[in-house]
Amino acid sequence: MKKIGNFFRNFMQGRNGTDDLAKVVLWIAIACYLLSLLTKQPGLYMLGIAGIAYALYRCMSKDIMNRSAENRRFQKFLSLQKLKWEQRKDYKIFACKRCGRTIRVPKKKGKIEVTCPTCGHKSIHRT
Ligand SMILES: [Zn+2]
16 A cells, blocks of 8 residues: 555656646536536537546646646636625726736726726726
8 A cells, every 4th residue: 555655656746736726627527527427418528528637637747837827827816706706796806908907996986997006007997
């Protein structure tokens, strides 16, 4: 049993391993696969298999720099969605199209021009 553990440890050395993005992709893929068994939809089956393959590819990848960058972008996206959901009644939250900074404006102010405090990019938003 110890030998198998050592083999696995050596095999995973220098590889990305599981991260948040791989876990979410894997769960969605498993859900698609199970749904395909119930609905007999070949598209869902293919999506499930492709998702599982992508999650495995992420775990086994040796290009840790790029996988980490993708995972960070995914985590940033998730936290922005969470913030939008939590403050959906009072604020409209969006990312600056030029620099990506998160901008929050009060709701129900009509059409307003918003200037990004970081890069100065101006954009029109309906609130
Ligand atoms: Zn900006």
